[in-house]
Amino acid sequence: MIFLRLFLEFLKIGLFTFGGGYGMIPLVRETVLKNGWISESEFINMIGLSEVTPGPIAINMATYVGSLQGSASSLGAFGGFLGSLIATLAVILPAFIVMLIFSIFLKKFGQQKHIKNALKGINPVAIALIMSTALILLSDVLFPINTTGSVSISFNRTSIFIFLLIAFIYLIITKVFKKKAHPILMICLGALLGLVVNYINLI
Amino acid sequence: MNCLMKSETKKVSNWKLFLTFMKLGLFSFGGGPAMLMLIKEEIVTKNGWMSEEELTEMVGLSESTPGPIAVNLATYLGYRKHGFLGALCATLGVMVPTFLIMFIVSMFFRNLMQYEPVQYAFIGVKCAVVFLILRVAISLAKHVKSSSFAVILFLIVAILMIVFHYLNIDFSAIYFILIGLFLGLLVYSLIIPLTQKHQEEVKK
Numbered sequence: 001m002i003f004l005r006l007f008l009e010f011l012k013i014g015l016f017t018f019g020g021g022y023g024m025i026p027l028v029r030e031t032v033l034k035n036g037w038i039s040e041s042e043f044i045n046m047i048g049l050s051e052v053t054p055g056p057i058a059i060n061m062a063t064y065v066g067s068l069q070g071s072a073s074s075l076g077a078f079g080g081f082l083g084s085l086i087a088t089l090a091v092i093l094p095a096f097i098v099m100l101i102f103s104i105f106l107k108k109f110g111q112q113k114h115i116k117n118a119l120k121g122i123n124p125v126a127i128a129l130i131m132s133t134a135l136i137l138l139s140d141v142l143f144p145i146n147t148t149g150s151v152s153i154s155f156n157r158t159s160i161f162i163f164l165l166i167a168f169i170y171l172i173i174t175k176v177f178k179k180k181a182h183p184i185l186m187i188c189l190g191a192l193l194g195l196v197v198n199y200i201n202l203i
Numbered sequence: 204m205n206c207l208m209k210s211e212t213k214k215v216s217n218w219k220l221f222l223t224f225m226k227l228g229l230f231s232f233g234g235g236p237a238m239l240m241l242i243k244e245e246i247v248t249k250n251g252w253m254s255e256e257e258l259t260e261m262v263g264l265s266e267s268t269p270g271p272i273a274v275n276l277a278t279y280l281g282y283r284k285h286g287f288l289g290a291l292c293a294t295l296g297v298m299v300p301t302f303l304i305m306f307i308v309s310m311f312f313r314n315l316m317q318y319e320p321v322q323y324a325f326i327g328v329k330c331a332v333v334f335l336i337l338r339v340a341i342s343l344a345k346h347v348k349s350s351s352f353a354v355i356l357f358l359i360v361a362i363l364m365i366v367f368h369y370l371n372i373d374f375s376a377i378y379f380i381l382i383g384l385f386l387g388l389l390v391y392s393l394i395i396p397l398t399q400k401h402q403e404e405v406k407k
Contacts, residue, residue: 015269016377022339026364026376034373041329045316048328049308051335055228055301056238056271063302067309077310084306088298095270096294099278102268103290114392119267120350121387124357125379127343131357132364134333134340141333147369163330170334184232186331194327195320 002073003086009035010062010090018119018126021050021057026129028061037069040140048190051183062091162193215252215284217292223250224277224296231273238273252280273297352390356383 009031017024025047032038038046050060063084070083139145142160146152166189173181223245231238239262246252253261265275274294281293315321347357360379367374 012377016380017269018266018380021271022336022343025336030376044329044332045312045325047336048325048332049312050305051332052232053301053304053308054230054232055297055304056231056273058271059298059301060305063305064309067306068313071310080310081306084302084309088302092270092274092294092298095268095274096278096290098268098270099275100282100287100290102264103279103282114388115267117391118384118387120353120391121356121383121385121389122380123266123383124347124353125360125383127340127347128357128360129364129376129379130336131340131344132361132368134337135361135365136368138333138337141329145369147371158326159330162327163334166327166331166334170338182232183335186335187328190327190329190331190334191324192327193330194324198323198326 002069003083005035006066006069006083006087007090010066010087011093013062014058014091015094017058018122022130023126024058024061026133028065029133032065037065040137044137044141048187051187058091059088062087158197162190162197165193166190215250217285217289220281220284220289221292221296224273224281224293225300227273227277228297229300242273242276246276246280252284356386 013024013027013031016027029040029043032043033040046061046064047057049064050057053060066084066087067080068083070086071077071080073079073083075082141156142163143153143155146154166186169189170181170186173179227238227242227245231241243255243258247255247258261276261279262272265272268275274297277293277297278290281290283289285292316325344357347353360383363374364376364379366372
């Protein structure tokens with residue numbers, strides 16, 4: 001049953017994510033790929049969509065995946081709505097319950113010595129997960145490495161060119177003009193460069 | 204934590220909680236610092252539901268609890284104002300606009316991807332996404348320097364994740380989080396206090 005599966009998977013994601021939206025990316029990626037829900041290419045597109053739509057990225061991703069999986073069920077469009085609702089509720093449920101328990105019982109939850117100690121172990125791991133996921137995605141988009149059979153690397157020249165342009169413009173905005181580069185601006189820049197580079201056949 | 208009690212007096216309705224957090228959900232893009240600015244303006248400056256110190260404390264606390272910071276904050280503040288129902292209203296407030304907008308996007312997006320210009324644009328969007336994630340990862344990694352324990356743990360997990368990925372070894376990120384939790388407790392709650400005790404005894 002897809003709806004139960006969506007609920008359980010996103011409950012797990014909500015429970016094991018620390019440090020906000022980006023902390024969720026490694027686990028969501030693992031989950032959608034393992035279940036064959038969406039491809040890695042569509043997963044990266046989904047993050048792009050989450051950046052340009054309002055609200056926490058975690059909710060965006062749960063809604064999107066839930067909608068696609070639900071609408072593929074026998075219930076059709078209503079299934080899509082149901083799926084996205086279930087996934088979204090599941091992803092915020094752990095945060096809601098933990099925070100409620102904290103509000104009711106443990107006023108000094110965050111100050112507890114052992115919880116602080118456990119977090120000293122969790123934090124570096126959570127950051128390492130984001131870093132390794134970032135590097136894996138970088139490689140998959142710019143120079144995919146194929147390890148099934150004989151190992152081979154291919155280079156996506158267009159993507160590498162656009163990536164370097166984005167990095168260059170980002171550096172100019174932040175270092176030369178001393179302005180903040182908002183994520184939406186960077187996504188729109190990416191879209192624009194994607195159109196320009198591909199239509200003019202720059203590369 | 205005493206300061207958490209101060210600004211309890213003002214009465215607000217559940218409806219107002221719902222609307223305020225809906226606004227936060229609706230006008231926060233891209234998460235992170237941009238969202239915090241907005242939260243500060245709505246919660247501290249405009250409504251006076253919390254002092255700035257309380258908010259800073261809350262954000263720190265949110266990092267030790269799972270889930271999005273906006274949800275943590277909504278639940279906590281909602282509960283303080285109106286108990287369980289307040290927590291529910293505030294949390295649903297954050298959820299509803301985000302959910303509806305993304306649901307509509309998800310219905311149209313796959314069809315849109317049939318068109319060539321959209322496909323081309325998303326070649327660039329992918330590059331931007333990868334850049335953004337890498338940027339966040341690097342700025343987070345700068346915080347790891349605090350102790351050699353953290354640095355070693357960070358390096359081992361990052362390398363293992365990449366190696367497992369390319370060798371197609373199925374090892375969930377959840378296990379890494381649990382191992383981190385266990386090691387944090389082992390080192391900071393057990394080994395370090397024990398060695399300190401031992402050193403004091405040696406000195407005596």
